[in-house]
Amino acid sequence: MDAKGAPLPTPPSPNPSSGSASGAIDAPKPMLAFHFLRALSRVHAGPARRRTRTISRAAYSSMARAAGPRRAWSRALLRQAQARRSTTLASRRAAVLVRRRVAAGPAPPLALPRLTGRSSGSSGETSAARAPLLPPPPPAPRQAGEPARSDALRRLVPGGAGMEYCSLLEETADYVRCLRAQVQLMQGLADLFSCQ
Amino acid sequence: MSSRRSSRGAISEEEINELISKLQSLLPNARRRGSGQASTTKLLKETCSYIKSLHREVDDLSDRLSDLMSTMDHNSAGAEIIRSILRS
Numbered sequence: 001m002d003a004k005g006a007p008l009p010t011p012p013s014p015n016p017s018s019g020s021a022s023g024a025i026d027a028p029k030p031m032l033a034f035h036f037l038r039a040l041s042r043v044h045a046g047p048a049r050r051r052t053r054t055i056s057r058a059a060y061s062s063m064a065r066a067a068g069p070r071r072a073w074s075r076a077l078l079r080q081a082q083a084r085r086s087t088t089l090a091s092r093r094a095a096v097l098v099r100r101r102v103a104a105g106p107a108p109p110l111a112l113p114r115l116t117g118r119s120s121g122s123s124g125e126t127s128a129a130r131a132p133l134l135p136p137p138p139p140a141p142r143q144a145g146e147p148a149r150s151d152a153l154r155r156l157v158p159g160g161a162g163m164e165y166c167s168l169l170e171e172t173a174d175y176v177r178c179l180r181a182q183v184q185l186m187q188g189l190a191d192l193f194s195c196q
Numbered sequence: 197m198s199s200r201r202s203s204r205g206a207i208s209e210e211e212i213n214e215l216i217s218k219l220q221s222l223l224p225n226a227r228r229r230g231s232g233q234a235s236t237t238k239l240l241k242e243t244c245s246y247i248k249s250l251h252r253e254v255d256d257l258s259d260r261l262s263d264l265m266s267t268m269d270h271n272s273a274g275a276e277i278i279r280s281i282l283r284s
Binding site: 037040041043044048051052053054055056059060148149150152153156157165166169170172173175176177179180182183186187189190193194 | 215216218237241243244248250253255258260278279
């Protein structure tokens with residue numbers, strides 16, 4: 001089974017700078033599959049409750065892991081996953097502070113549906129892994145020519161809040177590509193599992 | 197992308213337009229409206245809704261996968277293949 005296999009720990013050579021612009025370097029699909037399948041097997045071995053959310057989170061973090069730290073959105077996702085992994089109360093408080101400091105845009109539907117005006121911190125520590133991100137008040141458009149719509153985009157793309165408009169566009173493109181690949185992977189898996 | 201904002205204060209219009217058209221090509225309905233000069237706002241809006249729909253798909257698929265996982269036959273051929281992949 002070489003398709004996903006051969007050098008598992010080391011990533012199979014991604015297609016570097018194939019295609020047009022510099023932003024076209026994507027997470028190669030085998031890496032995506034590897035990370036996600038590994039996460040899935042862990043989910044399967046784990047408790048049966050709240051699997052949907054766990055799987056959804058696993059999807060985003062394996063996406064981020066496959067993309068690596070060279071992208072701002074993947075870094076933001078990895079930071080969020082890291083913060084979530086610290087389960088003790090004290091470190092969760094610290095994690096919330098880290099998230100605030102990082103000022104990453106509110107997560108994709110990982111944490112919560114975006115609750116406007118909810119203050120994090122004390123209220124968030126009770127619910128298990130649902131420490132809410134404090135949605136920062138949307139900053140004014142950074143550049144002169146930047147349309148107001150970009151605020152919504154910043155909220156959707158992880159790590160988007162602190163970016164320049166130009167980087168935001170690049171990150172969005174990369175994020176969309178990886179998201180699409182992830183969705184395709186999950187669809188394939190779901191079909192595979194349902195056909196057994 | 198070569199020249200970023202490092203050397204100059206403002207990012208050139210062409211770079212932005214290039215990035216925007218790259219985004220446009222990613223969207224599922226590659227509706228090249230008009231002269232390809234689709235309004236940026238509209239494009240961003242479409243991008244936002246596309247990303248949101250992708251998020252929704254991830255959630256739906258996670259749901260489906262979690263259901264399948266509970267009913268999955270552990271000893272089926274597919275599971276064995278996957279296990280061997282992860283083991284190798």
